[in-house]
Amino acid sequence: MDESSIRSKMAQVFSMVQSDLGSLRTGKASAALVDDLAVMVYGGQQKLKIKELAGVSSPDHETLIIEPWDKSIIGEIRQGILSANIGMNPSINGQIIRISFPPMTTEDREKYTKLLATKLESGRVMIRQVRQEGMHDIKKAFEEKSLSEDEKFAEEKKLQEITDEFVEKINVMGEKKKEELLQI
Numbered sequence: 001m002d003e004s005s006i007r008s009k010m011a012q013v014f015s016m017v018q019s020d021l022g023s024l025r026t027g028k029a030s031a032a033l034v035d036d037l038a039v040m041v042y043g044g045q046q047k048l049k050i051k052e053l054a055g056v057s058s059p060d061h062e063t064l065i066i067e068p069w070d071k072s073i074i075g076e077i078r079q080g081i082l083s084a085n086i087g088m089n090p091s092i093n094g095q096i097i098r099i100s101f102p103p104m105t106t107e108d109r110e111k112y113t114k115l116l117a118t119k120l121e122s123g124r125v126m127i128r129q130v131r132q133e134g135m136h137d138i139k140k141a142f143e144e145k146s147l148s149e150d151e152k153f154a155e156e157k158k159l160q161e162i163t164d165e166f167v168e169k170i171n172v173m174g175e176k177k178k179e180e181l182l183q184i
Contacts, residue, residue: 001134001141001155003162009130010166017123017170024116026180028061029101034088039080041073053077054097066090066097112181120174124167131163 022032035051050056054068054077068074078097081090090099104112135156142152 001138001159003158006130006134006159006162009133010127010162013123013126013130014166014169017119017126018173020119020123021116021173021177024112024119024177024181026104026112026177026183028180029058029064029099031056031058031064034064034066034081034099037081037084037086039077039084041076041080050077050081062101062103064099064101066099067095068097071095109181113178116174116177116181120170123170127163127166127170131159134159 019032019036022030023036031051034056035049037050038047039050039053040047041053050066053070053073054066057065057067059065066077068077074092074095074097078090078092081088081097081099088099088101090097092098138147138152138155138159141147142149147155
């Protein structure tokens with residue numbers, strides 16, 4: 001088993017889950033809600049992420065301000081946000097796009113908490129898939145007689161420790177996000 005390779009794959013999964021959770025709406029506006037949103041710009045010639053096209057800021061808990069660096073594509077960015085169908089209603093206000101978020105209802109919080117649980121479980125499943133690949137490699141090495149039985153058990157134990165470490169990281173991140181969601 002190549003420990004650095006396993007750690008690298010699990011870190012990629014963790015990073016993906018982290019950015020996925022960043023796009024989950026909590027009680028306050030966050031740039032992460034729109035940063036990775038891809039929009040077609042320059043007459044449909046290019047598909048770029050909003051963070052590549054504009055500065056995104058949050059002056060208060062209920063507002064996002066998107067300020068495009070190229071003012072000529074402001075309408076295309078707005079249209080891209082609308083067509084993403086993620087429940088945001090952007091409005092153009094001079095040279096900026098403003099998105100206002102109404103306060104979250106209890107029903108919204110429950111819906112997002114369920115979605116959070118689904119995303120966290122998906123991340124844990126992907127971590128376990130990486131573990132499964134590692135276990136397969138260990139078993140294959142044992143069958144090819146390049147690992148003794150003691151080495152096989154030691155490798156499996158180490159792999160499980162790494163898996164537990166990353167699952168715990170996902171759980172901690174999920175708890176923090178859940179606290180944010182339930183905060184009024």
